[in-house]
Amino acid sequence: MPRRSWERPGRPAAPSPRSGLATGTVHRDNRWPTRNPPRKAPDDRVILYGWHAVKAALQNPQRRMRTLLLTENAARRLADEGLSRPAHAEIVRSDVIAARLPPDAVHQGLFAEADALPALGLDDVPTDGIVLILDQITDPHNVGAILRSAAAFAVHAVVTTSRHSPQATGVLAKSASGALELVPLLAVPNLARALAAMKTQGFFLVGLDSASAIDLSSAPLRLPLGLVVGGEGRGLRRLTRESCDLVARLALPGRIKSLNVSNATAVALYVAAARLGLNRASDQADPVP
Helix, strand or coil: CCCCHHHCCCCCCCCCCCCCCCCCCECCCCCCECCCCCCCCCCCEEEEECHHHHHHHHHCCCCCEEEEEECHHHHHHHHHCCCCCCCCCEECCHHHHHCCCCCCCCCCCEEEEEECCCCCCHHHCCCCCEEEEEECCCCHHHHHHHHHHHHHCCCCEEEEECCCCCCCCCHHHHHHCCHHHCCCEEEECCHHHHHHHHHHCCCEEEEECCCCCCEHHHCCCCCCEEEEEEECCCECCHHHHHHCCEEEECCCCCCCCCCCHHHHHHHHHHHHHHHCCCCCCCCCCCCCC
16 A cells, blocks of 8 residues: 555645645644645654544653644643643644644644654564564554554564555554554564564564464464564565464454454464463553553
């Protein structure tokens, strides 16, 4: 699926058909966007919108906010939850935010432009838990949902490919519901080489494939575990499959034997965490509602 303009950091959003005006800067009265086209943002900026995505970013000390637009209702809600907003935050009308986003975006009164989080390498990932590896999953909704499941199961990192994967901005951040601030997202140029490097770090790599004869719930799993998930439609690529130590399936009792990739990942994480004794509740309050 080709990336859309609002899913890339540094690209101006499409004009909103609701306002009939081009996206741009805000008048001093904060009521309507100007007709002037916006300046292109640097490529290391990301767009965040929606309550959970922006709230989690505000709570993340590593996330540097450049722009924050919020409605009066959103500002009151933040204050009610004890969250302070940056001094440069602007109170605007809801349609000002809507004009910066695609027509179907649900912004809930919050829009932010922020610096990308510091990049991590494979050497920075702890080797005492689970890491998810995504083999060219292209839908930002799916990757966002996977990040949310990863946060729920205390996954140490999610590894994606530099190409054929959505950027960590816009729709992905909204779908992740705050998990983008909790789980490191690593992009690697060559997945086969990255998997080989993980093996040298001691990771046991298990690929998911509904056609495998091995049931994940009875597979010989161990830590650190790399759970490898194939892209929508075609699943694991050949080199990815050959890089895995084991390929397993989810044993589903119904007549349908495959799930949407984000649902399959959530189930696989539950099965793997249960097998490895990692499904113990945390004492911390859940930061991802």
